[in-house]
Amino acid sequence: MRIPNHIGVIPDGNRRWAVKQGLGKEQGYGPGLDPGLQLFKLCKELGVKELTYYGFTTDNTKRPAVQTKAFTAACIDAVKMLSKEDASLLVVGNSSSPMFPKELLPFTKRKQFGKGGMRVNFLVNYGWEWDLGNANDLTTNNRNTIISYLKSSDITRVDLIIRWGGRRRLSGFLPVQSVYSDFYIIDDYWPDFNPSQFYEAIEWYDKQDITLGG
Amino acid sequence: MRIPNHIGVIPDGNRRWAVKQGLGKEQGYGPGLDPGLQLFKLCKELGVKELTYYGFTTDNTKRPAVQTKAFTAACIDAVKMLSKEDASLLVVGNSSSPMFPKELLPFTKRKQFGKGGMRVNFLVNYGWEWDLGNANDLTTNNRNTIISYLKSSDITRVDLIIRWGGRRRLSGFLPVQSVYSDFYIIDDYWPDFNPSQFYEAIEWYDKQDITLGG
Numbered sequence: 069m070r071i072p073n074h075i076g077v078i079p080d081g082n083r084r085w086a087v088k089q090g091l092g093k094e095q096g097y098g099p100g101l102d103p104g105l106q107l108f109k110l111c112k113e114l115g116v117k118e119l120t121y122y123g124f125t126t127d128n129t130k131r132p133a134v135q136t137k138a139f140t141a142a143c144i145d146a147v148k149m150l151s152k153e154d155a156s157l158l159v160v161g162n163s164s165s166p167m168f169p170k171e172l173l174p175f176t177k178r179k180q181f182g183k184g185g186m187r188v189n190f191l192v193n194y195g196w197e198w199d200l201g202n203a204n205d206l207t208t209n210n211r212n213t214i215i216s217y218l219k220s221s222d223i224t225r226v227d228l229i230i231r232w233g234g235r236r237r238l239s240g241f242l243p244v245q246s247v248y249s250d251f252y253i254i255d256d257y258w259p260d261f262n263p264s265q266f267y268e269a270i271e272w273y274d275k276q277d278i279t280l281g282g
Numbered sequence: 283m284r285i286p287n288h289i290g291v292i293p294d295g296n297r298r299w300a301v302k303q304g305l306g307k308e309q310g311y312g313p314g315l316d317p318g319l320q321l322f323k324l325c326k327e328l329g330v331k332e333l334t335y336y337g338f339t340t341d342n343t344k345r346p347a348v349q350t351k352a353f354t355a356a357c358i359d360a361v362k363m364l365s366k367e368d369a370s371l372l373v374v375g376n377s378s379s380p381m382f383p384k385e386l387l388p389f390t391k392r393k394q395f396g397k398g399g400m401r402v403n404f405l406v407n408y409g410w411e412w413d414l415g416n417a418n419d420l421t422t423n424n425r426n427t428i429i430s431y432l433k434s435s436d437i438t439r440v441d442l443i444i445r446w447g448g449r450r451r452l453s454g455f456l457p458v459q460s461v462y463s464d465f466y467i468i469d470d471y472w473p474d475f476n477p478s479q480f481y482e483a484i485e486w487y488d489k490q491d492i493t494l495g496g
Contacts, residue, residue, distance in 0.1 A: 127495030196461050200414070201423025209415025236465045239495045243457040247410050251450045251465065281341030281453045 069274050072227035074118040075111060076249065078241060079104065081233025081257030083135070088257075094138035096259060103261030104146050108153060110266050111186065118187040118224055121146070122241050123159075126195030129167045136167070143192050144171045150190070151175070154182035160220050161193035168193040178222060189223050196240040218244055225249075227278075230269045232258040248280045283488050286441035288332040289325060290463065292455060293318065295447025295471030297349070302471075308352035310473060317475030318360050322367060324480050325400065332401040332438055335360070336455050340409030343381045350381070357406050358385045364404070365389070368396035374434050375407035382407040392436060403437050410454040432458055439463075441492075444483045446472040462494045 079100055086096030104121065111119050123143040129136050148171075151157055159175035161168060172192055203217040215221055220242060226249045229241065234255040238246060252269040256262070293314055300310030318335065325333050337357040343350050362385075365371055373389035375382060386406055417431040429435055434456060440463045443455065448469040452460060466483040470476070 125495060130496055195423070196458075197423045197425045197428055200428050200458070202421060203417045204419060204421045206420070207416055207418045209409070209411045211411045214411055214414050235490070237463060238461060239493075240461045243461055244410070244414070247452060247454045247457055249451060276449070279453075281339055282344055 069270075070278075071114050071116060071270070072273055073116070074120070074224055074226050074228075075116055076120045076122070076226040076229040076241060076246070077107060078122045078229065078231035078233075078239065079258035079261075080231060080235060080239075082139075082259060084233065085257035085259045092134070094134045096257075097139045097142035098145075099259035100142060100261075101146055101149060103258060105149055105153075106261060106263065107266060108150060108155070108186075108188065110263055112154075114270065116186060118189070120189040120191065120223060120226065120242070122239075123161070123190050123192040123194070125191070125240055126162060126165070126167070126193060126198060127240060129193065140167075140169050143190065144169050147172055147175055147190050147192075150188055151181045154185045155188045156180050156184045156186065157188050157190070158222060159190045159192050160223060161191055162195060162198045162219075163193070165193055191220075191241075194220075194240075196243050200243070215244060220245065228252060228269065228273045230254065230266070232256060232261065232265075250276050250278075283484075284492075285328050285330060285484070286487055287330070288334070288438055288440050288442075289330055290334045290336070290440040290443040290455060290460070291321060292336045292443065292445035292447075292453065293472035293475075294445060294449060294453075296353075296473060298447065299471035299473045306348070308348045310471075311352045311356035312359075313473035314356060314475075315360055315363060317472060319363055319367075320475060320477065321480060322364060322369070322400075322402065324477055326368075328484065330400060332403070334403040334405065334437060334440065334456070336453075337375070337404050337406040337408070339405070339454055340376060340379070340381070340407060340412060341454060343407065354381075354383050357404065358383050361386055361389055361404050361406075364402055365395045368399045369402045370394050370398050370400065371402050371404070372436060373404045373406050374437060375405055376409060376412045376433075377407070379407055405434075405455075408434075408454075410457050414457070429458060434459065442466060442483065442487045444468065444480070446470060446475065446479075464490050464492075 082096030083093040158178040296310030297307040
């Protein structure tokens with residue numbers, strides 16, 4: 069079986085899940101923590117080399133304060149939780165903005181935790197415009213050079229993007245690293261994560277013809 | 283019904299269609315011309331304001347010469363065919379490369395044909411690296427300014443991308459204009475185009491919650 073080197077995860081549907089449970093929208097983020105850890109462990113078991121979680125974006129920060137507080141807290145907890153595992157961890161996002169939680173500043177340089185191993189990236193206060201902007205010395209169209217000018221240059225090409233919550237879009241997720249990614253959509257909401265959803269995505273990916281645009 | 287302002291079309295599966303018919307792979311492109319015209323007319327009828335076809339890419343040009351000749355010829359024919367309709371037509375791609383057909387050079391500035399109307403873009407010898415590269419004065423992360431630095435700056439944000447041929451990926455299609463696009467995948471090959479596939483995509487899009495990342 070061909071295992072993707074790098075999986076991107078868009079853990080969407082937290083608010084819809086909360087509403088369905090009769091909870092406030094902001095209560096949908098906490099229940100996404102345990103799925104994140106489960107997914108990390110499944111990827112490690114399979115030999116995935118890099119895993120990128122879509123935490124929150126500069127777009128998301130325009131939501132009501134009670135929600136931005138809740139998803140920021142959940143991202144802080146998620147990164148701390150992953151730092152207790154064996155992983156090579158990096159938080160990527162606009163850390164010079166007040167929306168970036170200062171608790172995560174120590175994670176903005178890649179660091180090995182435990183025995184290291186799988187590269188795990190967490191996008192926090194990430195914006196595609198932040199990632200692509202200010203490339204003012206870029207005088208080439210060489211692919212590797214373009215990537216080196218991104219703020220997210222320490223994140224490699226994504227092979228498979230799995231999105232929970234049914235929406236079929238990238239919502240600004242790493243536009244350059246995603247140019248050749250295969251997308252797999254799971255209709256269930258992220259807090260309803262189940263390992264079988266992940267295995268279905270991996271089995272689907274195994275059947276894809278990978279051409280990198282060729 | 284909410285009609286997308288801008289539809290991107292990835293007309294994939296020509297070679298697989300040809301093989302299924304017992305033909306050479308290069309014979310799959312010609313039968314894609316009539317579907318292209320049908321789609322143009324359907325979009326016009328619905329009031330779509332802009333339509334972008336994915337012609338061929340710098341990646342595609344690495345294929346065997348018999349194929350590159352065939353898809354280049356089909357793109358030339360398609361653009362000429364569209365120039366007989368009422369449309370505001372633009373060809374976007376790396377025209378300084380020898381792979382760019384000189385027959386299409388007159389189309390690299392937007393021009394009105396017939397009574398004008400719908401904006402129709404055709405990507406020819408397009409490469410994401412060409413589009414993003416050489417942004418060497420880009421000293422901001424303002425979204426509109428980033429877009430103005432793209433080679434494809436005359437193409438607006440894409441609302442809905444419809445891909446024929448079953449693959450669930452962008453394959454380098456306009457990475458910046460696609461950050462918020464909704465993707466609809468049709469399993470049939472492009473030469474097996476049928477208006478009902480298009481209407482299904484439009485109906486699906488009508489049910490999506492458009493948030494632009496918010």
